[in-house]
Amino acid sequence: MRDRKVTIISVNNTIEPKTGGEYVYSVIKNALIKAGYLVHEISVPIILMRFVKSKERNFYESIMRVMIHMECLLKSLWERCNNHALVITSSSPLFPVMGHLVYHQPKTGMQIKKLKPYMSFYEKIGFSILEKEWLSPFWHFSKKTHIIHLSNSFFTKRLIKEIYGLDSEVLYPPVPIEPLQHIPKRRDLGVIVGKPKVLSGIIFLPKIVTKLPKETPFIVIGEADFVGLRVIRRLGRLGFNIKYLGYVSESIKLKLFKRFSHYLHLGLNETFGVMVIEAMANGCIPIAPKSGGIPEYLPRELLYSSYKEAAEKMASTMRVKDYELVLRLRKIAENFKEEKFESKIISYVH
Incomplete structure (x- = not known):
């Protein structure tokens, strides 16, 4: 098990998860730590917070994001080639990194054409890359290094098979559910x-x-x-x-x-x-x-x-x-x- 070392490379904020996708990676990280693995995390939003204080997307933030993505790609190449640790990643055409295990959680709205006119410039570019993998040359190289692909639903399993040619297994994501105490009849x-x-x-x-x-x-x-x-x-x-x-x-x-x-x-x-x-x-x-x-x-x-x-x-x-x-x-x-x-x-x- 590579001395029980795991590197997680993702675009998810596992410290303060605000979305279901980010919550999934926080659960993965905590589960590995509880199981005794030495976990090293490289998270784009966590690194970005150190350099960009404003929540507004601007040119500086975009440049920093590209640089961090390149750092993730190079780090994943090093880890994968030297086999120092098992690499779990959220790799995609928009975030092409190498690794062993990929958990796929595609964005809502994939292949919905009637949303396109309302999207921002950045969103249109992002969806074009996600839906047309040939626009991401690094992705073609990185996906050859992936061993296990997991999908968050059977819909995702069919989707990534159709647009990326990838076979995957379905593992539904976790949801924070409190112990059942009482569900009121009146609301x-x-x-x-x-x-x-x-x-x-x-x-x-x-x-x-x-x-x-x-x-x-x-x-x-x-x-x-x-x-x-x-x-x-x-x-x-x-x-x-x-x-x-x-x-x-x-x-x-x-x-x-x-x-x-x-x-x-x-x-x-x-x-x-x-x-x-x-x-x-x-x-x-x-x-x-x-x-x-x-x-x-x-x-x-x-x-x-x-x-x-x-x-x-x-x-x-x-x-x-x-x-x-x-x-x-x-x-x-x-x-x-x-x-x-x-x-x-x-x-x-x-």
């Missing part, structure tokens, strides 16, 4: 919406909101991009009952899920959907698109294929208080506890 009527950004489908929100009564409360959480803020403000000016809370801590997010009745997921081709599972675990009924990896676990009656259907399913579940459905969703969510993921990822490392 405030309200719809939580997360990730108000283009890639997460915020542009589709008006198509659903306008098909529901104006007094229906919508609570939007998460950092918004320019388009997301514009959508929220426009709905507010039109008289809809919408409130934007911005980024909220993990504890506040879970309190909201425990308080309100519904969670509306907008992202198309979401490869897994951690927030959907978090809602299910806390008694909040999710309504989500019939695309990506979400249909692999969410009951059919909560999936929508059109905006009209989304509004109808939300309205119908608001009228009928189905406590048995809430308990059934909680049971499904428990299949994604950290402990199961930790034991499986360690088995791959062994």
